[in-house]
Amino acid sequence: EVQLVQSGAEVKKPGESLKISCKGSGYSFTSYWIGWVRQMPGKGLEWMGIIYPGDSDTRYSPSFQGQVTISADKSISTAYLQWSSLKASDTAMYYCASYSSSWECFDYWGQGTLVTVSS
Amino acid sequence: QSALTQPPSASGSPGQSVTISCTGTSSDVGGYNYVSWYQQHPGKAPKLMIYEVSKRPSGVPDRFSGSKSGNTASLTVSGLQAEDEADYYCSSYAGSNNFDVFGTGTKVTVL
Numbered sequence: 001e002v003q004l005v006q007s008g009a010e011v012k013k014p015g016e017s018l019k020i021s022c023k024g025s026g027y028s029f030t031s032y033w034i035g036w037v038r039q040m041p042g043k044g045l046e047w048m049g050i051i052y053p054g055d056s057d058t059r060y061s062p063s064f065q066g067q068v069t070i071s072a073d074k075s076i077s078t079a080y081l082q083w084s085s086l087k088a089s090d091t092a093m094y095y096c097a098s099y100s101s102s103w104e105c106f107d108y109w110g111q112g113t114l115v116t117v118s119s
Numbered sequence: 120q121s122a123l124t125q126p127p128s129a130s131g132s133p134g135q136s137v138t139i140s141c142t143g144t145s146s147d148v149g150g151y152n153y154v155s156w157y158q159q160h161p162g163k164a165p166k167l168m169i170y171e172v173s174k175r176p177s178g179v180p181d182r183f184s185g186s187k188s189g190n191t192a193s194l195t196v197s198g199l200q201a202e203d204e205a206d207y208y209c210s211s212y213a214g215s216n217n218f219d220v221f222g223t224g225t226k227v228t229v230l
Contacts, residue, residue: 037165037221044122044224045157045165045208061218062120095164103171104212104219105155109164 002026004034004096004110011116012086019082020113022096029077030054033099035106036070036081040092050099051079086117123148123209123222130228131199139225141192141209147220149190153212156185156194160205168207169194196227204229 007021024034035050049060053072060070069082079096094113097106124142131137141148141156148154156169167176169185172192182197192211196203209222 045159045210045221047210047219047221049218059218097165100170103155103174104151104153105167105170105210106157106165107167107170107176109166112164 002098002108004098004108006094006096006110006113009114009116011118013119014086014088014117016086016117017082017084018086018115019080020094020115022079022081022110024077024079024098027098030074033101034072034079035097035099036068036079037095037097037106038064038092039095039112048081048094053077053079086115088117088119090115091117120147120213120217120220123211123220125207125209125222125225127223128226128228130230131196132230133199133201135199136195136197137199137227138193138195139207139209139227141194141211141222143190143192143211143220145190146217147211147213148187148192150214151212152187154185154187154192155210156183157208157210158203158205159208165208199229201229203227 003025030053033050036048038046048064051058051070053074072079096110098108100107154172157165159165172187173185
């Protein structure tokens, strides 16, 4: 069974750094793209970017390029989403999901990580 | 690249059908047969319901069906049930040198 388990909720102050995680199991982690999706409070889904853990090839939506860093550690089947300096506008739920390059869509989703940025 | 356009809301009585549209451009919806649909209940993660315009993943009821004409894709939920009340999002592939885009989302209410 494919499972993506995300790290817990975070409360941070503006300007702080943060790295959240997503651990995959039940499939070959290095053979499938994995991505991140943002959902701001009461809003829709936004495609942030994806990474191929096998060779770390990473693609970002222009809206998020330079704002976040997506990485992966294939030795522990874990993908990451990282900020160097958080803003209040980063407050959102963040989902990781496996991306099927055959179906060109996110097929399995993590439970989400709520990030709250407030002074 | 702009979000795909969906109606904000749709509704139907139990047993009836509801259809949600998803309008894009020739660079996304119209250019590829890679439209997907997701269901999201409040406080839950999205769930894939339709991929490649009209295919259902294992376990998704056949009450859910998808189609596409030109730059507009559609999701139809037949025989509406109370548990179908949720937000629905479409998404489309936009090419290997681009990134996918989600729709604006539609809240389906079962009356």
